[in-house]
Amino acid sequence: MIMSLLLPLLAHTATPALTPPDVSGLPPTASDSQPAKRRRPAPSASKPTETVAAPAPDATSDRLQTCLHQAQSDPDNAIKTAGDWLSESKGGAKAFAYQCLGAALAQLGSWQEAEYAFQQGREVLPVTETVQRARLAAMAGNAALAEERYDAALASLDLASTGAVNSGDNALIAGIAIDRARALANLGRLAETGEALATARQAGPNNADAWLLSATLARREGKLAEAQGYIEKAAALRPVDLEIGLEAGVIAMLSGREDAARKSWKSVVDADPASPEAQIAQSYIAQLDKP
Incomplete structure (x- = not known):
């Protein structure tokens, strides 16, 4: 699964x-x-x-x-x-x-x-x-x-x-x-x-988008440790952000941290349930919930 x-x-x-x-x-x-x-x-x-x-x-x-x-x-x-x-x-x-x-x-x-x-x-x-x-x-x-x-x-x-x-x-x-x-x-x-x-x-250095996009790029290149550092900085600068929460969950899941991924995605759903990001996050959570 x-x-x-x-x-x-x-x-x-x-x-x-x-x-x-x-x-x-x-x-x-x-x-x-x-x-x-x-x-x-x-x-x-x-x-x-x-x-x-x-x-x-x-x-x-x-x-x-x-x-x-x-x-x-x-x-x-x-x-x-x-x-x-x-x-x-x-x-x-x-x-x-x-x-x-x-x-x-x-x-x-x-x-x-x-x-x-x-x-x-x-x-x-x-x-x-x-x-x-x-x-x-x-x-x-x-x-x-x-x-x-x-x-x-x-x-x-x-x-x-x-x-x-x-x-x-x-x-x-x-x-x-x-x-x-x-x-x-x-x-x-x-x-x-x-x-x-x-x-x-x-x-x-206080521009959250710079760190978010850096995290996305590092994740796409398979540099998950770098991606984690970047996304943590982005989240510190903008704690409630749907794109950051979604990306944080993706990085956590690819790093083998299922509980952290679930927590990130749930925060996206809770923040704005009707958003496109929340719908994506919910689909990931649903897959985790499959027996």
């Missing part, structure tokens, strides 16, 4: 690209959940990354925030708002209108168009605006990730990574490294995925 459970766990498909990142263009504090997509929906992303917020100068900050909130609630009209803003702006000032336009297009699930808008926002900024250019490149990469165009995503994320490293912003470096790891994992470039996640852990 145990072997019948271990086989599907060995083929467990929770890759380091667990979810595409948020591309709403909203700051993390204003983007607590991924908005529903009305066209070409991508898999949902429950956790925004560190890379979504491009801060505006004080003179345009209120306008940008108003436009971004409209993009979330009324994306069709936000596209018009952003278009009007673009038509009256010049040079680098267009970047914020492009950011809003990209956010509205992402809300509609028009990922390629959103990617282009974010890219244009980056291009109109002077090269001295290192952080802002990096964030907009990351948004473009996120949009490509959401549509599973991993080569295109990586091209933008590589640009973002260079800018982030030059900026010295560790939170930004970690967030972009995680996004790069997602793209690389989906391209089957696991050695480079590991390097990206090492960068994320170093730059963002």
Whole structure:
């Protein structure tokens, strides 16, 4: 019976690209959940990354925030708002209108168009605006990730990574490294995925996603002791998390610790019984309960 459970766990498909990142263009504090997509929906992303917020100068900050909130609630009209803003702006000032336009297009699930808008926002900024250019490149990469165009995503994320490293912003470096790891994992470039996640852990030691994805990668590579260390760190940073609980159970089961696996999976079911993660966890528990 145990072997019948271990086989599907060995083929467990929770890759380091667990979810595409948020591309709403909203700051993390204003983007607590991924908005529903009305066209070409991508898999949902429950956790925004560190890379979504491009801060505006004080003179345009209120306008940008108003436009971004409209993009979330009324994306069709936000596209018009952003278009009007673009038509009256010049040079680098267009970047914020492009950011809003990209956010509205992402809300509609028009990922390629959103990617282009974010890219244009980056291009109109002077090269001295290192952080802002990096964030907009990351948004473009996120949009490509959401549509599973991993080569295109990586091209933008590589640009973002260079800018982030030059900026010295560790939170930004970690967030972009995680996004790069997602793209690389989906391209089957696991050695480079590991390097990206090492960068994320170093730059963002308190970023639970960096440790969770590291655990997933190590488990997929059969490095169960490393995976256990990583997942324990992720759980310490985010004690109640369905993905972490599910992954912890998989690692425990593959390591021969059935009681620990059951406990982890039960915690997932108890936390949110209706969630997809809970349904997976319940199916594993049911197999353990078979005589």
